Amino acid sequence: MARISPLAEAIKSAVRDGDTVALEGFTHLIPHAAGHEIIRQGRKGLTLIRMTPDLIYDQLIGMGCVSKLVFSWGGNPGVGSLHRLRDAIENGWPHKLELEEHSHAAMANAYEAGAAGLPCAIFRGYIGGDLPKVNSKIKRVTCPFTGEELAAIPAHRPDVAVIHAQRADKAGNVMIEGVLGVQKEAVLASKRSVVTVEEIVDELPERSLNAVVLPYWTVGHVVEVPGGAFPSYAQGYYPRNNNFYKEWDAISRERDSFLSWMKENVLAKGPEVFARYGRKHRVAAE
Amino acid sequence: MARISPLAEAIKSAVRDGDTVALEGFTHLIPHAAGHEIIRQGRKGLTLIRMTPDLIYDQLIGMGCVSKLVFSWGGNPGVGSLHRLRDAIENGWPHKLELEEHSHAAMANAYEAGAAGLPCAIFRGYIGGDLPKVNSKIKRVTCPFTGEELAAIPAHRPDVAVIHAQRADKAGNVMIEGVLGVQKEAVLASKRSVVTVEEIVDELPERSLNAVVLPYWTVGHVVEVPGGAFPSYAQGYYPRNNNFYKEWDAISRERDSFLSWMKENVLAKGPEVFARYGRKHRVAAE
Amino acid sequence: MADFKPNEMMTIAAARALKNDDVCFVGIGQPSAACNLARLTHAPNITLIYESGTLATKPNILPLSIGDGELCETAITTVSVPEMFRYWLQGGRIKVGFLGGAQIDKYANLNTTVVGPYDKPKVRLPGGGGAPEIATSCGEIFIIMAQGKRSFVDKLDFVTSIGHVSGGDSRAKLGVKTKGPTKLITDLALFEPDPNTKEMTVVSIHSGVTREQIQENSGWPVKFAVKVAETPPPTQRELDVLRELHARTNRAHAEAA
Amino acid sequence: MADFKPNEMMTIAAARALKNDDVCFVGIGQPSAACNLARLTHAPNITLIYESGTLATKPNILPLSIGDGELCETAITTVSVPEMFRYWLQGGRIKVGFLGGAQIDKYANLNTTVVGPYDKPKVRLPGGGGAPEIATSCGEIFIIMAQGKRSFVDKLDFVTSIGHVSGGDSRAKLGVKTKGPTKLITDLALFEPDPNTKEMTVVSIHSGVTREQIQENSGWPVKFAVKVAETPPPTQRELDVLRELHARTNRAHAEAA
Helix, strand or coil: CCEECCHHHHHHHHCCCCCEEEECCCCECCCHHHHHHHHHCCCCCEEEEECCCCHHHHHHHHCCCEEEEEECCCCECCCECCHHHHHHHHHCCCCCCEEEECCHHHHHHHHHHHHCCCCEEEECCCCCCCHHHHCCCCEEEECCCCCCEEEEEECCCCCEEEEEEEEEECCCCEEECCCCCCHHHHHHHCCEEEEEEEEEECCCCCCCCCCEEECHHHCCEEEECCCCCCCCEECCCECCCHHHHHHHHHHHHCHHHHHHHHHHHHHCCCHHHHHHHCCCCCCCCC | CCEECCHHHHHHHHCCCCCEEEECCCCECCCHHHHHHHHHCCCCCEEEEECCCCHHHHHHHHCCCEEEEEECCCCECCCECCHHHHHHHHHCCCCCCEEEECCHHHHHHHHHHHHCCCCEEEECCCCCCCHHHHCCCCEEEECCCCCCEEEEEECCCCCEEEEEEEEEECCCCEEECCCCCCHHHHHHHCCEEEEEEEEEECCCCCCCCCCEEECHHHCCEEEECCCCCCCCEECCCECCCHHHHHHHHHHHHCHHHHHHHHHHHHHCCCHHHHHHHCCCCCCCCC | CCCCCHHHHHHHHHHHCCCCCCEEEECCCHHHHHHHHHHHCCCCCCEEEECCCEECCCCCCCCCCCCCHHHHHCCCEECCHHHHHHHHHHCCCCCEEEECCCEECCCCCEECCEECCCCCCCEECCCCCCHHHHHHHCCEEEEECCCCCCCECCCCCCCCECCCCCCCCHHHHCCCCCCCEEEEECCCEEEEECCCCCCEEEEEEECCCCHHHHHHCCCCCCEEEEEEEEECCCCHHHHHHHHHHHHHHHHHHHHHC | CCCCCHHHHHHHHHHHCCCCCCEEEECCCHHHHHHHHHHHCCCCCCEEEECCCEECCCCCCCCCCCCCHHHHHCCCEECCHHHHHHHHHHCCCCCEEEECCCEECCCCCEECCEECCCCCCCEECCCCCCHHHHHHHCCEEEEECCCCCCCECCCCCCCCECCCCCCCCHHHHCCCCCCCEEEEECCCEEEEECCCCCCEEEEEEECCCCHHHHHHCCCCCCEEEEEEEEECCCCHHHHHHHHHHHHHHHHHHHHHC
């Protein structure tokens, strides 16, 4: 049942040490502000799930919050490596990182099955490659009608989903537009959720009859954090800051430069710093 | 690949004797005009699939086009029985009708699996009731992670899907709004398709970024038939004619009254008779 | 005391069972009337979901079908039918499911499939629709049915959807984790399952109805709870709101023709 | 003849392989440049799909990421990622899938996972992303990769996605019904699978490139087809459109900062 909360309170209440957490976002609407709050609160031993772990996961891993990563593509899109992720895997810094590695199809199906209340998903995949050799969660199920062997994977059922969306109304109904990713599924698959939004409005605006809405009784904490996806973007509000993604390559390459950037820009700040990115860029329906 | 065609040509080309055909529509956007054309062309031996066979299926069955029905709820919604369906099952008139009976959940999952290119669907269902005793297509699959037994059913892969939608553009991209049912899945699951629409426009209108659109390369024949869903409705164009649904009860109760109504209103007419119902009722975005 | 029909009492008793924070899967007919009556009286924020995909709908008139335009226009959004059955029903997001049927037995198993043998039915009924999975996926089930010897039967001709199966822990033994039928609201009484046997047991008798009437309209020896209440008769407001809802509905359906 | 870079030749050769009625699953980087170059030249109606869910998108600039707003705004619609992988990719609705990788072998199997052992990698790469199922679900696969001894290897450290497996009918024997890699476009040449062995074989050498250069930049003894063509050099129009696309992209990314 939705509760409108400040960010620090929402993260404190929803995310606990050792939890399995999915901060989702497929390029669009990545919950950076919420991720920073998790770092500030010093969570430890998290299992992080995400199809495309990028900068915010690099930061969480580099700051030592994470003991395991469940993922399908871990890079800085269009730029290159995630240096903190690589440092953790290749050198165990700041500590060892366990990996559970999937394909995108598997991850998307696992969220879908979680949202659908199923224990597993079946799909046509993982044929011939090496991933099933290094991931014991990949099994096979035989179709009882055709005899075809399909891939089977356990549903994702995170303790907490953390997403960012464009807007919520005062009751906590959340509306998402544009590149949708797996965020709706992540929230529906999770026990608890934190949804940061660009704005909380009195009522959801005029919308398509089939708009993507998470009704208030399916979400947990709803937090207004304008700009909270930066340097990712919020369709209708502000564009992706591609330059920051490029700059991150240099910031994160060395442990020292990473740590001093985190200290200055995350540990010493609060979610209000995101507001300057949250200016309205264009109207949503354009 | 979409081809804009007249209705008679589309049905002639897409629907053949003995085909498995899904004329879908969940209360909304039921393709009545296309169903009438199938009757006029005298198709025989069809296997019809539909979650909620209603008046148009009653007509197809009563006119002897159908040898098998795959369904989950066969009635006149809010009114009562489908008398032609009952006459076929209870008395074999005009001939015997084979049944493959499911639940809604099973049918929806079977279409979903068909659209997803899978041979079967798994879901949590059919627990304890008698349907699995009378439908050999209902099997069980064991989750390899939890040991839970789930229901399994074959995917629907019709030869032809027939649906009605609000509009298409000249390239054949089809847009649907409102109660969506399983129509998108039915088209994606089928080898061929016929889509009747209220209007063909130069370009699809301004729409939500996540509008429900079947792109032109996923549909077959696209046919402009204003009013083609009557007495069902087309959101944004005209409302459901609940009175006709009530009147159908008397028309269809006896074989004679049914046959004379069909002769006068279907066999002796063409799709152009639907146009008088196709007046614009209200604008789509309202 | 206002004058009322048994049917009105049934709808009103069902509406009273609903709470403001309930999330309900609503069927057409009596359940739809009861849910909307609750919404228009004591439960203004109740969440109503119809299997056509309309989430949190607030229809001004009662729909004739499960997917009338009115439901879509007043919903917070409308999802596809596969999503409805996967994410919403199977996903465990519905608290109360409403069911009715042509036949019910004392464990609240329901038949909406056939009267007579399946292969040679005396009466072919519409079939299960959503019921088989509504019965097992919703947190609990309310059943609304008018009583009579042909519908309240000792043995179902066909089990379309399960209630408490053969009583006791037989439902749980099938691996079903939801509660099943917690209320059976008829035109004569309110039944609830006995905590141990799970047999549907009269806990409240509608105003003006006798125990004999209940028994005469049931095909099995009806159990009565140790303490049986009298259902408070409809209030004037409940009757007014219900009757106005039906009148509004009839006017709208006539106009649309 | 216009002056051009090997990289430009690679992108242009890839673009030429695409047809107006193709439906392509587009990856970021070289594939995205090639697909949009095709769209802006000889294939204006080509359907481009990015795994972020954007269907039939027509970006004016190249996206940096797979889900840039530009892709969504110019698409006919955008679907969720589960739907993309279920209905669109697995559903068999994509004709051509584009892949690249850190390592490729002579049967066009690809590694984008690790250099070195999986548990103790020398270089941890981003991972498979969509590739494992793109490789088997698309009608055919085009691969774009610049050649070099570290990337064109005799044996992959890890098989992220399959091409022709161990050659011959080994791919079909796994139950895969799609064609797999039909073209490998490098900065030096165009390879196609031998009809029998399925080994990727040079069928066309880019203008100004020698057989020796191709061999020097491959980790296995390269096969050449009986008849090897010379890839026509880029036309001025191809170069102009490609360069303007990159320039427009760089201006837009700089402005947005």
